Amino acid sequence: DAKTTQPPSMDCAEGRAANLPCNHSTISGNEYVYWYRQIHSQGPQYIIHGLKNNETNEMASLIITEDRKSSTLILPHATLRDTAVYYCIVSQALTGGFKTIFGAGTRLFVKA
Amino acid sequence: EPEVTQTPSHQVTQMGQEVILRCVPISNHLYFYWYRQILGQKVEFLVSFYNNEISEKSEIFDDQFSVERPDGSNFTLKIRSTKLEDSAMYFCASSGDRGNYNEQFFGPGTRLTVL
Secondary structure (H helix, E strand, O other): OOOOEOOOEEEEEOOOOEEEEEEOOOOOOOOEEEEEEEOOOOOOEEEEEEOOOOEEOOOOEEEEOOOOOEEEEEEOOOOHHHOEEEEEEEEOOEOOEOOOOOOOOEEEEEEO | OOOOEEEOOEEEEOOOOOEEEEEEOOOOOOEEEEEEEOOOOOOEEEEEEEOOEEEEEOOOOOOOEEEEOOOOOOEEEEEOOOOHHHOEEEEEEEEOOOOOOOOOEEOOOEEEEEO
């Protein structure tokens, strides 16, 4: 079901940039790349999305390769509170809604 | 900042009983969703709801499940006859009309325990 591949876990030092990769080699032209995260057992939290251009918001930056087959989520200055599972999801608009399929994600550990 | 709310935070029920999980989506949103997460497993899509009808559902969402938006503000998930394997966190989400893309806002979840 999941059309993305992510490493199961990563470590990052507090204050450093966290770079989380995602492969989506079968992405189609009208599919967006979305990133969500889930801190402990809270509800998933939307981070950022993109189609083909790089995107930045107050939480993160998203770098999408020119062929769109992979992307990287960048948390520029990771804090302990960024420890979470990060999900990379590709999906397209469907009439009446979006069937968002979560994979296993990457468990990011931010260490002091 | 507007947020999705869910009640109750924890529901304990006996096997075979009906439960109703409640959600209040963000007020100007048009798309509504339910997901579940069994302890230690991934988040699973159950159903999406738009324009007062189901638009997508997964294989998990069988005849035991139903959704309703009874009054224009609440969005409910009913499980008719609960089974032990229905024990999970249930998350409601909503999203606005953004055309081709869609960011979903999730509630804090309801932990359902079936005994």
